[in-house]
Amino acid sequence: MPSFGDSVCDRENHGGDTQAVHAYAREDLDYWESVLERTLPGGVFGENLTTTGLDVNGAVIGERWRIGDELELAVTVPRIPCGTFRGWIAERGWLRTFARAAMPGTYLSVVTPGQVRAGDPITIVHRPTHGVSVAAVFRALTLEPSCCRRSWSPTSSRRRPGRWRALGRLSGWTDGATPWSRPAVVGPRS
Numbered sequence: 001m002p003s004f005g006d007s008v009c010d011r012e013n014h015g016g017d018t019q020a021v022h023a024y025a026r027e028d029l030d031y032w033e034s035v036l037e038r039t040l041p042g043g044v045f046g047e048n049l050t051t052t053g054l055d056v057n058g059a060v061i062g063e064r065w066r067i068g069d070e071l072e073l074a075v076t077v078p079r080i081p082c083g084t085f086r087g088w089i090a091e092r093g094w095l096r097t098f099a100r101a102a103m104p105g106t107y108l109s110v111v112t113p114g115q116v117r118a119g120d121p122i123t124i125v126h127r128p129t130h131g132v133s134v135a136a137v138f139r140a141l142t143l144e145p146s147c148c149r150r151s152w153s154p155t156s157s158r159r160r161p162g163r164w165r166a167l168g169r170l171s172g173w174t175d176g177a178t179p180w181s182r183p184a185v186v187g188p189r190s
Helices: 026-036 083-089 094-101 134-142 157-171
Strands: 021-025 049-051 064-067 071-078 106-112 122-126
Touching (some): 026 049, 083 094
Antiparallel strands (some): 021 106, 064 071, 064 122, 071 106
């Protein structure tokens, strides 16, 4: 992961093991089609996995998904919209509109590599009991920093490493790394 033809332009803020896959729900794209009054094909939000019938934003941090026969992914962090995303969508006030909807999609890490084919079933094989969802973390990081426990709530940008380490504990990262401290991986590992 990522696949051939997939590129990461801003490696400081995107990519790496914790952001190997970006999943977004087709149902959420359908919502945005009605808001933006235009067709939005799968992949238009930068996702490399478009799902159907799965509540991506309700996924719990650390949840594991099996796709097809081999691939297993772990939910890591919500997608935080950036200037590149704003430019791609080209709508005035887009980042604020997108954030208020709190339908960010999620990044996932690869637990077990495997092939993915269109139409492969996605099965939730593990769901942590802490109950912290992608949408809740997104709201805490963007709109409502006071809504969550201080141990992982972003109260200031100077605390970025600490809050991500706390999220890492929820995600099951055991090496203390953060999304920003992990090396970007382009292509399969040897």
